[in-house]
Amino acid sequence: MTTEVQLAMSEQVAAHLRAQILSGTMPPGGRIRQEVVAEQFGTSRLPVREALRMLSAEGLVELEPNKGARVPMLDEHEVSLVYSMRERLEPLALVESIPHLDDDIVEELRIIQSRIEADTELQEFLILDREFHMLTYSGCDSEHLLGTVRRFWNTTQHYRRAFMEVSGPRRMWIVNAEHNLIIDAIERRDPDDAERYLAGHIRRTRIELLRHPEMFGPASTGASR
Amino acid sequence: MTTEVQLAMSEQVAAHLRAQILSGTMPPGGRIRQEVVAEQFGTSRLPVREALRMLSAEGLVELEPNKGARVPMLDEHEVSLVYSMRERLEPLALVESIPHLDDDIVEELRIIQSRIEADTELQEFLILDREFHMLTYSGCDSEHLLGTVRRFWNTTQHYRRAFMEVSGPRRMWIVNAEHNLIIDAIERRDPDDAERYLAGHIRRTRIELLRHPEMFGPASTGASR
DNA sequence: TTGCCTGTTTCTGGATCCATTATGGAGGAG
DNA sequence: CTCCTCCATAATGGATCCAGAAACAGGCAA
The missing domain is CATH 1.20.120.530 (GntR ligand-binding domain-like)
Structure with missing residues (x-):
């Protein structure tokens, strides 16, 4: 009985995107396409959508309805x-x-x-x-x-x-x-x-x-x- | 040409839940069942999930993986x-x-x-x-x-x-x-x-x-x- | 050449169905 | 009588498919 928690898929995706954004791989202003991320992880787009919501709660991405996600650019x-x-x-x-x-x-x-x-x-x-x-x-x-x-x-x-x-x-x-x-x-x-x-x-x-x-x-x- | 914005379904659900929580209809500690909210609005559970994510970003609900959403209770x-x-x-x-x-x-x-x-x-x-x-x-x-x-x-x-x-x-x-x-x-x-x-x-x-x-x-x- | 309109394409948003996990109760052992 | 185990039920998480909106390219007219 491993105490390994088997993270939810959306959490995994969120963690990976978080790391990418924080490390600077995804610069401010860069768009994030759900489908690209999805096939990058071999999942459907749904967990990606959830992950993006989480990240927007953390201030790491901003979501615009019908326009998708991007890394926020601050002045x-x-x-x-x-x-x-x-x-x-x-x-x-x-x-x-x-x-x-x-x-x-x-x-x-x-x-x-x-x-x-x-x-x-x-x-x-x-x-x-x-x-x-x-x-x-x-x-x-x-x-x-x-x-x-x-x-x-x-x-x-x-x-x-x-x-x-x-x-x-x-x-x-x-x-x-x-x-x-x-x-x-x-x-x-x-x-x-x-x-x-x-x-x-x-x-x-x-x-x-x-x-x-x-x-x-x-x-x-x-x-x- | 109306400037009416045709809000996304998830936004509508979020707005309604937000009002309910802020008005005290849903007290702290109360669980929010996706399905109940969904049929209350005549939509599927998906926009409800998105709405809950939004609300959790606003501090109005807290999400626990595989356990659902509840109104946060503070000490x-x-x-x-x-x-x-x-x-x-x-x-x-x-x-x-x-x-x-x-x-x-x-x-x-x-x-x-x-x-x-x-x-x-x-x-x-x-x-x-x-x-x-x-x-x-x-x-x-x-x-x-x-x-x-x-x-x-x-x-x-x-x-x-x-x-x-x-x-x-x-x-x-x-x-x-x-x-x-x-x-x-x-x-x-x-x-x-x-x-x-x-x-x-x-x-x-x-x-x-x-x-x-x-x-x-x-x-x-x-x-x- | 420039600006506008329109058709096409691409991407996001939503619905339905299936898998997985937590919960609650019944039954049996101590 | 109490506690533990197991199972049935119900709720959440994910996959696939479809609808609708936005970006883009091309063509037409001024």
């Missing part, structure tokens, strides 16, 4: 605003989370952070950075709060990558310094400091991001039409 | 947390919105407010109160921000009603006073004051709400199992 103001939302919500998530974070988590955070500092590969950085922040929020037991935070990360994922591409390793040094401040505050169980550092971290990222308007050109990577 | 802490999220996000929405609100909107706000003060019917109050706040955010052109705010209102809708039921008309007087402060701040185009009043409005509501833990009993209205 400069919208990205900035999502960062403003993150700036307000994620500190709350962190404050809620800290009381439930034990020393094992803190240790794990330091391990992730050391891997971030060791490995400067872009794709790897994006994954680890996300993992780092999500782990700091993991003590927060509200699915609403966590889900909302995840959605924000999803919608801005592509622009995080574009930003890191143009701002280079210098940006990573700053991120590293700020991450370590956050870890220390968590270890001291100091929610006020943690909140302050995190809000500042996100705010500075947003401001820095706005200094690179070239990221928001018509279509940064293919994705015509 | 005390979760509701409080959603109010904390509202307290942080809605002031941002208001600040973003104010520059785009013209005098016509202000006038409309005063009309809604006068209707709230005139009509003390509970159901009507809930609708008008929501309409009021959403109108103050209507100048904000970000679908992400507006969508998130709407989701928060959706998830707490049932507890807003339960709260008004137990706290009575006294609560309405306070709400009225605070609404008028917000209108004035908007009319003066003073985002700082507006933000302050709104944050205080939500915070005080949250605190007051927590003084009635009896609302979070096993099941306030039917909805067994």
